Amino acid sequence: MNYLSNIARSEGDPKVIRSGPSSLGSSDRLAKGLGWFSIGLGLAGLIAPRRITRSLGMEGQEAIVRAFGAREIGTGIVSLSVDKRLGLWSRVAGDALDIATLTAAMGRDNPKRDNVQLALAMVLGVTALDVIGARALGSRHEYGRGERRSYRDRSGFPKGIQAARGMARDFGTPSEPRAMPTLASVSEPAPPRQALT
Amino acid sequence: MKALVWHGKEDIRYDTVSDPEIEHPRDAIVKVTSCAICGSDLHLFHNFIPAMMPGDIMGHEMMGEVVEVGSGVNGHLKKGDRVVVPFTIICGECDQCKRGNFSVCQNSNRKKHLADKVFGHATAGLFGYTHLTGGYPGGQAEYLRVPFADATHIKVPDGIPDEKLLFLGDIFPTGWQAAVQCDIQPTDTVAIWGCGPVGQMAIRSAVLLGAQRVVAIDRVPERLEMAEAGGAITINFDEESVVERLNELTGGEGPEKCIDAVGLEAHVTPSLPDTVYDRAKQMVGMESDRPHVLREMIYVCRPAGVISIPGVYGGLVDKIPMGQLMNKGLTIRTGQTHVNRWTDDLLRRIEEGQIDPSFVITHTVSLEEGPEMYKVFRDKQDSCVKVVLKP
Numbered sequence: 001m002n003y004l005s006n007i008a009r010s011e012g013d014p015k016v017i018r019s020g021p022s023s024l025g026s027s028d029r030l031a032k033g034l035g036w037f038s039i040g041l042g043l044a045g046l047i048a049p050r051r052i053t054r055s056l057g058m059e060g061q062e063a064i065v066r067a068f069g070a071r072e073i074g075t076g077i078v079s080l081s082v083d084k085r086l087g088l089w090s091r092v093a094g095d096a097l098d099i100a101t102l103t104a105a106m107g108r109d110n111p112k113r114d115n116v117q118l119a120l121a122m123v124l125g126v127t128a129l130d131v132i133g134a135r136a137l138g139s140r141h142e143y144g145r146g147e148r149r150s151y152r153d154r155s156g157f158p159k160g161i162q163a164a165r166g167m168a169r170d171f172g173t174p175s176e177p178r179a180m181p182t183l184a185s186v187s188e189p190a191p192p193r194q195a196l197t
Numbered sequence: 198m199k200a201l202v203w204h205g206k207e208d209i210r211y212d213t214v215s216d217p218e219i220e221h222p223r224d225a226i227v228k229v230t231s232c233a234i235c236g237s238d239l240h241l242f243h244n245f246i247p248a249m250m251p252g253d254i255m256g257h258e259m260m261g262e263v264v265e266v267g268s269g270v271n272g273h274l275k276k277g278d279r280v281v282v283p284f285t286i287i288c289g290e291c292d293q294c295k296r297g298n299f300s301v302c303q304n305s306n307r308k309k310h311l312a313d314k315v316f317g318h319a320t321a322g323l324f325g326y327t328h329l330t331g332g333y334p335g336g337q338a339e340y341l342r343v344p345f346a347d348a349t350h351i352k353v354p355d356g357i358p359d360e361k362l363l364f365l366g367d368i369f370p371t372g373w374q375a376a377v378q379c380d381i382q383p384t385d386t387v388a389i390w391g392c393g394p395v396g397q398m399a400i401r402s403a404v405l406l407g408a409q410r411v412v413a414i415d416r417v418p419e420r421l422e423m424a425e426a427g428g429a430i431t432i433n434f435d436e437e438s439v440v441e442r443l444n445e446l447t448g449g450e451g452p453e454k455c456i457d458a459v460g461l462e463a464h465v466t467p468s469l470p471d472t473v474y475d476r477a478k479q480m481v482g483m484e485s486d487r488p489h490v491l492r493e494m495i496y497v498c499r500p501a502g503v504i505s506i507p508g509v510y511g512g513l514v515d516k517i518p519m520g521q522l523m524n525k526g527l528t529i530r531t532g533q534t535h536v537n538r539w540t541d542d543l544l545r546r547i548e549e550g551q552i553d554p555s556f557v558i559t560h561t562v563s564l565e566e567g568p569e570m571y572k573v574f575r576d577k578q579d580s581c582v583k584v585v586l587k588p
Contacts, residue, residue: 009252009332010220010307011218011220012217012218012219012220012224012342013217013333013334013342014198014200014214014215014216014217014254014334014338015214015215015252016202016212016213016214016252017212017213017214017215018212018213019202019204019210019212020199020210020211020212020213021210021211021565021568022204022208022209022210022568023207023208023209023210023242023568023569023571023572024207024208025572028207077480077481078480081480082206082207082243083476083480140572141572141576142576142578143576143577143578144417144576144577144578145576145578145579146573146578146579146580147579147580148418148419148580149419149559149579149580150419150422151419151420151422151423151426151559151580151582152422152425152426153426154423154426154427154556154557155426155427155428155556156397156401156426156427156552156553156554156556156557157401157404157427157428157551157552157553158550158551158552158553159550159551161404161427161428164401164404164405164428164551164552165404165405165407165428166383166405166406166407167405167551168402168405168406168407168546168551169383169406169407171377171406171542
């Protein structure tokens with residue numbers, strides 16, 4: 001990838017020689033992985049619902065598989081976005097639906113019961129990853145975490161606020177860059193014309 | 198050398214990269230002594246600004262010492278000079294530069310063909326930003342190549358610490374331009390959305406320019422505290438209605454001047470349904486920006502007032518109330534900052550002690566800690582408002 005993007009640069013631009021530590025933590029990477037996994041699974045549900053229902057002994061429930069596929073794509077997109085924590089928790093909610101559906105399909109009359117058991121085990125494993133990831137993200141990206149400091153003394157005005165008020169009224173915008181006259185000047189009556197001499 | 202490099206969404210790395218070289222006679226190489234993470238770097242961090250490429254060096258707020266100059270710099274700069282590097286690259290010769298419209302320099306964007314297609318007409322080249330603005334390597338690095346260096350620099354005197362001067366390259370003139378664009382009158386109430394670094398500078402600028410009252414809007418307590426320290430009345434939008442409070446403060450008339458120092462990533466709050474709508478659309482690529490602040494400003498601004506937008510927008514916004522904007526006769530002024538238009542005056546004000554921009558710095562760390570600080574700054578952890586990096 002670096003090779004390709006270096007083509008867009010000029011000869012003298014610095015090029016990456018060796019990559020170092022990243023701002024992405026392990027929970028960010030896990031969310032990314034689960035996001036793509038979710039999209040892949042969702043596409044499978046949308047494209048081949050019959051193969052899935054057949055392998056699980058759930059023929060006739062293709063509409064549910066498609067709906068679940070759309071849900072997986074949605075939660076996958078959110079997991080890949082900056083709101084990835086929301087994405088993973090929405091995946092957990094989706095996992096609960098999957099577990100409920102698969103549990104209902106575990107009846108003794110289902111000839112593909114073994115497949116359903118395997119699918120259920122996989123969903124439980126992924127659910128564990130979703131929960132671990134969501135909790136880790138919550139801790140890593142907790143809004144406002146850490147030391148709470150006071151900035152009450154940071155006025156930025158070495159001579160104090162009262163002295164600073166209006167101190168730059170001497171400022172005049174350079175004539176050329178000023179796009180429009182001031183609101184005050186357009187509201188003032190025009191000065192009387194002087195007679196030509 | 199070492200540099201902070203963009204590798205994808207939320208993936209900034211502390212990489213080893215090759216050293217920059219003089220490519221053109223008007224180039225100079227600057228050894229960076231201080232650089233900062235800017236709020237607009239977060240838009241790149243989140244990949245909301247199009248045309249970033251893996252391997253791009255971040256950073257557009259930096260200063261340092263000139264260590265090499267090209268043959269065409271013609272005495273404007275020499276080795277050993279101390280300079281702040283503005284984020285806008287300027288040729289100093291084109292029609293726009295001569296008018297002081299430096300952020301739309303006609304010659305400095307080396308990917309003009311690309312920008313012409315997207316923007317209609319190219320804007321200036323910018324350091325450490327999208328390839329639509331030239332894709333120039335940025336200054337969160339040990340060294341920086343400065344194109345058109347004879348024009349693209351602000352010489353600064355020795356004896357004043359970096360921390361007081363560094364922000365001349367971006368956030369100070371950006372806040373200043375936002376306030377100047379408002380044509381502030383002594384009777385004006387100026388409302389400023391966003392108390393991040395640019396908002397803080399806009400507050401101080403509005404106070405210096407003599408606004409009767411400055412109102413600052415945010416939700417982060419320590420940022421509101423800092424705004425209050427700078428002379429603003431504050432509104433925490435998590436606790437009260439911005440529109441109601443602004444009307445109350447202005448006798449029901451609304452503020453004459455409104456400044457949007459938030460830009461494309463307005464905070465998403467369930468109590469403000471349009472922010473949720475924008476986020477949902479943004480997530481599936483149907484809208485690039487979240488313009489809640491624009492909508493609120495247009496609604497609450499006093500008729501015939503001015504809306505100034507220093508906050509960065511990247512592309513397309515939805516549901517902008519044009520009817521309100523037109524019928525109220527509002528004036529919108531915006532743009533990337535014409536940094537060099539303001540810096541002589543602002544440097545004088547720093548030297549005279551009218552203002553000390555270093556008040557905004559909350560974290561000073563090594564460049565190596567940069568990747569982690571992007572996260573800390575983004576998540577507003579550890580009361581972070583402004584990060585300065587030391588290469």
